[in-house]
């Protein structure tokens with residue numbers, strides 16, 4: 035085994051062996067006074083300004099990188115105005131908004147969320163993926179991403195009338211999940227370096243993880259809805275979310291449930307676990323648990339008879 039120190043990290047290695055990822059793998063890692071991060075055999079070598087060196091297991095840092103890059107963010111992280119989920123665009127892709135409305139009590143007033151509201155129904159009129167991506171993630175706008183969890187369909191080539199070929203081939207569908215975000219694109223453009231660093235590597239990002247979870251939620255919701263014999267579900271759960279009013283606290287997530295259908299008057303609804311405080315971080319689990327028990331979730335804002343239940 036070579037114990038030679040590799041001085042130049044390639045793009046993939048430079049994304050993996052960072053101070054933050056070393057700290058994710060080793061909680062007591064001191065990330066101050068570092069003059070260089072190198073690779074030596076199975077270890078990552080950290081050199082300090084006083085000349086001292088420490089080694090850290092490469093495998094653990096890679097695992098920390100992967101689980102961080104692919105982590106599931108909370109339910110509200112990628113909802114647009116009015117709890118809008120990803121919206122269908124062209125080329126097998128969707129517009130995924132960042133949850134600017136839900137990061138803060140005043141989030142709906144930020145220029146980003148106002149731009150989202152302004153643009154939400156207009157993206158469909160654009161047909162160039164590059165243009166849409168630029169609008170979504172420019173220096174001035176940070177609205178969201180273009181995402182194709184089932185693979186981006188390449189635009190058809192224009193038909194060449196002078197061509198001898200009488201059959202124009204369909205543009206291929208790339209089956210690989212795709213996202214316009216910086217993290218995914220960096221992996222894609224350094225694919226062979228990532229693949230030689232991480233066994234079985236395939237490009238991925240937090241947006242793809244979130245999208246898949248959201249899609250699973252929609253499927254489960256349809257199942258729960260269709261399983262009621264009358265066609266109208268009796269077991270319903272209404273939810274509300276109040277984003278935090280500062281940048282330290284969590285938001286409040288509240289659920290009311292009934293066995294008398296979504297239109298039931300307020301008196302037929304009960305607070306779910308009134309003694310517990312739920313936050314945005316509980317939302318996924320609560321939704322899936324409720325649906326598992328046969329309850330169909332509805333945004334509380336869509337049920338006017340429950341308005342009085344929730345203090346502003």
Ligand SMILES: [Zn+2]
Pocket residue numbers: 179213214215216217218239240241242
């Ligand atoms: Zn992404």
